[in-house]
Amino acid sequence: MKNTKIIATIGPSTIDKIKDIDKYVDIYRINFSHGDKKSHKEYFDKIRENSEKPILVDLPGPKIRIGNIKDKIILKKGDKIIFSQNDGVPVEEEIFYNIVKPGTDIYLSDGDIKVHIDKVEDHKVEGTILDGGILTSKKGINIPDINLPSGITKKDIELLKDGLKLGADYFGLSFILNKDDILKVKDIVKDRAWIISKIETQKAMNDLEEIIKVSDGVMVARGDLGVDIGFTNLIFAQKRIIELSRTYGKPVILATHVLESMVNNSVPTRAEIIDASNSVLEGVDAIMLSDETAIGNNPIDAIEMLNDIIVNVEKNIKSIRPPINDYNDSIALATIDAAEISKSKLIIVYSRTGSSIIRISRLRPSINIIGLTPNKNLLKKLNILYGVYPILEDRNLSSISEIVDYCRKLSKEYIDRGNIIIVGGDPKSKLGKTDFLKIEEID
Ligand SMILES: Nc1ncnc2c1ncn2[C@@H]1O[C@H](COP(=O)(O)OP(=O)(O)O)[C@@H](O)[C@H]1O
Numbered sequence: 001m002k003n004t005k006i007i008a009t010i011g012p013s014t015i016d017k018i019k020d021i022d023k024y025v026d027i028y029r030i031n032f033s034h035g036d037k038k039s040h041k042e043y044f045d046k047i048r049e050n051s052e053k054p055i056l057v058d059l060p061g062p063k064i065r066i067g068n069i070k071d072k073i074i075l076k077k078g079d080k081i082i083f084s085q086n087d088g089v090p091v092e093e094e095i096f097y098n099i100v101k102p103g104t105d106i107y108l109s110d111g112d113i114k115v116h117i118d119k120v121e122d123h124k125v126e127g128t129i130l131d132g133g134i135l136t137s138k139k140g141i142n143i144p145d146i147n148l149p150s151g152i153t154k155k156d157i158e159l160l161k162d163g164l165k166l167g168a169d170y171f172g173l174s175f176i177l178n179k180d181d182i183l184k185v186k187d188i189v190k191d192r193a194w195i196i197s198k199i200e201t202q203k204a205m206n207d208l209e210e211i212i213k214v215s216d217g218v219m220v221a222r223g224d225l226g227v228d229i230g231f232t233n234l235i236f237a238q239k240r241i242i243e244l245s246r247t248y249g250k251p252v253i254l255a256t257h258v259l260e261s262m263v264n265n266s267v268p269t270r271a272e273i274i275d276a277s278n279s280v281l282e283g284v285d286a287i288m289l290s291d292e293t294a295i296g297n298n299p300i301d302a303i304e305m306l307n308d309i310i311v312n313v314e315k316n317i318k319s320i321r322p323p324i325n326d327y328n329d330s331i332a333l334a335t336i337d338a339a340e341i342s343k344s345k346l347i348i349v350y351s352r353t354g355s356s357i358i359r360i361s362r363l364r365p366s367i368n369i370i371g372l373t374p375n376k377n378l379l380k381k382l383n384i385l386y387g388v389y390p391i392l393e394d395r396n397l398s399s400i401s402e403i404v405d406y407c408r409k410l411s412k413e414y415i416d417r418g419n420i421i422i423v424g425g426d427p428k429s430k431l432g433k434t435d436f437l438k439i440e441e442i443d
Pocket residue numbers: 009010011012031033034035136137138139140223290291294295
């Protein structure tokens with residue numbers, strides 16, 4: 001099985017195809033910026049009916065969006081555009097009409113469309129298209145240099161509660177500005193779901209280390225981040241986010257425009273293939289598809305293509321190791337070396353808190369890790385981690401010898417013969433430690 005995970009955003013193109021894509025998808029993403037309470041429940045139900053994989057709910061944050069428009073609007077350079085709730089392209093958020101300034105440029109649809117603002121009147125904004133494109137409902141509006149007060153809105157909290165009731169495994173937080181935004185949400189969520197911080201602004205980049213430390217995972221949200229920091233600066237931000245996340249052992253997701261051309265075409269561009277391959281080499285835990293699977297014409301081809309790219313890179317090249325943090329990492333490091341030297345086929349990590357599983361996954365072994373945990377609440381969430389396939393330990397194992405015996409049996413479901421590595425924290429020792437390692441021969 002591949003090590004780098006695939007996250008698919010579910011939309012009209014895939015909601016009735018869950019069975020067909022489940023083989024390759026590790027996590028389903030539902031973007032709560034779209035749809036309503038009823039459709040969110042329908043999406044959960046349809047996914048749950050056809051799959052056991054975890055669900056990531058993405059919260060909108062304070063992003064201003066185009067309202068609902070009937071048909072797509074084709075905008076060409078030089079065209080005039082009017083934003084107005086009554087007679088023009090609708091924008092619901094009041095704040096929009098107060099913060100746009102004449103003489104400035106704003107961006108629509110992740111920066112695809114650039115608009116120069118000519119005139120601002122009460123609830124009516126007029127502009128001229130500088131870069132054209134196709135505009136559809138609910139696309140984002142980016143206004144450079146505005147100061148948003150907090151990344152968590154009242155609406156987010158409402159949607160968060162809906163998502164918790166539906167049983168979301170992870171929440172993506174959009175436009176978080178600092179660690180306080182994350183702590184506020186964690187206070188509500190506790191350990192029911194993992195919090196994934198989406199890095200979308202220069203402000204978040206300035207506070208990156210603090211944000212990563214308090215998050216359960218991080219997303220390189222290249223759509224909005226690119227507009228905010230400039231497309232040509234994205235490469236530096238991407239590398240820094242991935243490197244720091246890996247240093248702190250936080251799963252990191254690469255998102256947006258991964259195989260964008262496959263929205264319309266059946267084959268991606270060479271540049272897209274190389275970009276996705278490079279992110280596997282950079283050691284991301286997961287790669288996310290957005291429009292490709294939500295509204296694209298070729299969602300299944302896009303998922304299969306991403307799977308092929310991942311498998312091919314993982315077969316041929318190794319990702320680089322992050323730095324060692326503390327003495328628990330010495331057993332983790334020994335695991336990787338032992339697996340390579342003994343040509344092991346499988347690593348089984350036993351962990352009550354998940355820390356040993358994260359610790360081994362962080363070092364990116366080339367073989368799969370079975371994450372064996374008695375912690376039901378943690379089980380599905382582990383799916384996002386590089387190389388990790390979680391299994392519930394429901395036999396109340398209480399000693400290393402019981403764990404080793406059970407792992408020997410379990411491994412036979414996955415390999416015929418050869419070595420396996422068993423590693424983790426002794427169930428009798430303090431939580432969070434990685435303090436045993438064993439190489440077992442299966443014959
Ligand atoms: N639940 C949904 N219902 C309808 N359309 C959706 C849904 N989720 C996503 N989409 C469509 O797919 C596009 C890409 O998804 P995503 O990247 O999550 O959204 P955005 O970039 O708008 O935040 C969206 O802009 C929207 O047009």
